[in-house]
Amino acid sequence: MPYKGWVALAFVSVMTVAFLGPLRPKLVQLAIDRHIVVGDLEGLQRMVLWLVLVLLAEGGLAFVNSYLTQWIGQHAIYDLRTKVYRHIQRQPLRFFDRTPLGKLITRVTSDVESLSQVLSAGVVTILGDLFRLVFIGYFMFALNWRLALVTLVVMPVMLWATLWFKRKVREQYRETRVQVARLNAFLQEHITGMRIVQLFNREAEELRRFRRINDDHRQAHLKTIFYFALFWPAIDLIASTALGLVIWFGGVQAMTGTLTLGVLIAFIQYARQFFEPIRNLSDQFNTLQSAMAGAERIFDLLDRDEALPEPARPARLEKVRGRIEFRNVWFSYDPMPADGQEPNWVLRDVSFVAEPGQTVAIVGATGAGKTTIINLLLRFYEVQRGQVLVDGVDVRQMRLADLRRHIGLVLQDVFLFSGSVLRNITLDDPRIPRERVEEAVRLIGADAFIERLPARYDHDVRERGLSLSHGQRQLLSFVRALVYDPEILVLDEATSSVDTETEHVIQKALEQLLKGRTSLVIAHRLSTIQHADRILVMHRGQIREQGTHQELLALGGLYRKLYELQYREQEAPAPRRDQVDAA
Structure with missing residues (x-):
């Protein structure tokens, strides 16, 4: 919704491209029947010029549409990922007690990324392909309604194949997403706890468990591939059947003189064009199924809001005494x-x-x-x-x-973020001056070890503060609590x-x-x-x-x-x- 103006512009460009594409076979038909057959060279040159202009306009609008839809999609993905992370931040500790971290990471990363194609080009492209089918159908029926019906005779079979594919693939994408979340949860937990795994010599057993989870993911993905392996050849076979019927019936009519050569050539092009957006829609349908599986999980997370309620009229303490x-x-x-x-x-x-x-x-x-x-x-x-x-x-x-x-809190299990010593003390709060940090460091007695670090306050403590001893991390946690006074x-x-x-x-x-x-x-x-x-x-x-x-x-x-x-x-x-x- 924040980009509805840009979406409208992209839709107009897609609609224009959807019209210009079917216009080309019509121009070819006119060039053959009205100019080539009668030997009108000047008229043929005009038709060629129109074809060039149409191709240039179609190419230019295709570039604008591609860039614009990707720009819209990336901004929408940015907004969605930010919203999901903001939602996670609002949840109380009770939520994290029963929700594996790997699943939350999957929601913010791969599940959101699965929506990227749909939000980038999917929705606009699907609408463009649908209108392209409408324009192609209009031109076909305007040229020859009998051949148009011959082209469309295979549509019930294609519709049945698409609905079958939709049902099977949607189920399989859900299962694949579940297995991805299991895989991420296992990796996050066991890489974090690798010290315990190695200490108790559990490498072989944990590898067996990982192989089982990894195999479940592989099997779920292979089932998805199986359905695609059936669907794509079926679509190609149906499209080729329609093209063969057009050539057969149109060729017979052309030999009997009831159909011009230009119309037959134009219909062959229309038959190919007609099934091209259907193939694109099938491909987008694949993307849509993946996106819907990810979207279900994202919206399930967003709908589960367990954040502690904020008071409608919060009490404000002008000066906290600390009772x-x-x-x-x-x-x-x-x-x-x-x-x-x-x-x-x-x-x-x-x-x-x-x-x-x-x-x-x-x-x-x-x-x-x-x-x-x-x-x-x-x-x-x-x-x-x-x-x-x-x-x-x-x-x-x-x-x-x-x-x-x-309230300042110092825990036994100190958590430090990757980054500098100064960042872990101030947490990037611009209201805390460097002088206050140095004063708190001296008061705690942490200056002795900070001065010995290679880059002092700019020293990178690495993930979870691994470059520091436990006692040094504890001292930093004291400083971090106290700089906020x-x-x-x-x-x-x-x-x-x-x-x-x-x-x-x-x-x-x-x-x-x-x-x-x-x-x-x-x-x-x-x-x-x-x-x-x-x-x-x-x-x-x-x-x-x-x-x-x-x-x-x-x-x-x-x-x-x-x-x-x-x-x-x-x-x-x-x-x-x-x-x-x-x-």
Whole structure:
């Protein structure tokens, strides 16, 4: 629709070409019957001149049409691919949890590309070929309606063959697209996880699995080729039969004197021209079937919009203080059962408050629900019951961009994009000056390793940051979170994968960074959270204990057990209860 004016222009040019093509045999017929037969040389020269002009006009318009339709198609493909990617970006994490990445890549790449030919030239060309058939039919019936009927006598057979081909190929293109998506999903997953495949010596088994998927793709494609191998010879045979009938009946009429030689020659040309757009339509039909299979999958993705709803009247916080409150929060990653049964709750009636400027640590065994609290605060997922509030405002009443603008997040599994160190810190945000980046780097202590890189801030970290160590990637993630100067800082196991020296550097920086910010810290190393204002101890989705480090040790519950398990192998054993009480 954005290019409807250009499409109209392309349609006019195609219509003109569709008329000029059938005009040529008519000019040949007039040249033979009116000038060659009677020996009119001057008239013949005029007809030849008209033929040359028609050919020049047809060639020039064909160039304009070809370039214009391709220009329209490429712009439309660009728009569609952008729309699909924008749609994917809007989806919540729950969508990515159950959708293989390989399938999404297939949608944005090969499925969109399958529409390229249709949007580039297909639709306009199909309309042009249809009108060309109309013009050819008009000229044929105007010349000799009997021979026109002889030419069209084979059309029922051709129509039946085309409908049969349509049904078979459409099904097969769907199956081929499914197999392409399976292939992409397998490759994406196993190339990303190649380290695990090699570590456990699974190369032979994974190769067998790949061969099975690859063979399914090959078989699906071969079936498509089989139907084409039947269809094209059938079309050629039908077209040749029609041409033979024209030559037979027209030749008999010409020998008896009821048909002129010019009309017979023109009809032979029309018979060939008539089946040329039909062949083109069959070819376009092939492209159309492929495009329809891809379009079904693209539109299925676009129709599945699971994006979190934005409030009609979003609440705006003029100045974020950083007060966080979880109020009777229940959450499950599974959808709510339709039969009214209770889902598998990950959080159960969780309530706590982090006052502005406080550091609240969250500890607990794996699966206790610690990371889920972060996901709900950032609204990666929607709570089923209860409320999550920032400065007293439910996060569901805030625009996602406004909410996340005030929160800095550092994860255990750091993701870096291919590109420079500077790009991975600023994410190409022009509002972040180089001076702020360098200041944050010094504050974190990342300047020591950045200065040693060959190109310093312009050093290419490569895909997923493979040119850096895990500790260096962790430091960059701290810098990336802090250059945005968030009011709320969230650390999810942020120091669990760094060495002791790097952890010491980070801890020293954090003492300054956490001042004046509300911080939620998830940690396995209890040494990193001993100075937190409050520690929440989670167990099976519930907050079982909360207090300061010393209060929780004195309580002698879950936290003390975690502390003793973590430090029992150290030379200095955990303090006894009476020692803690005395302290």
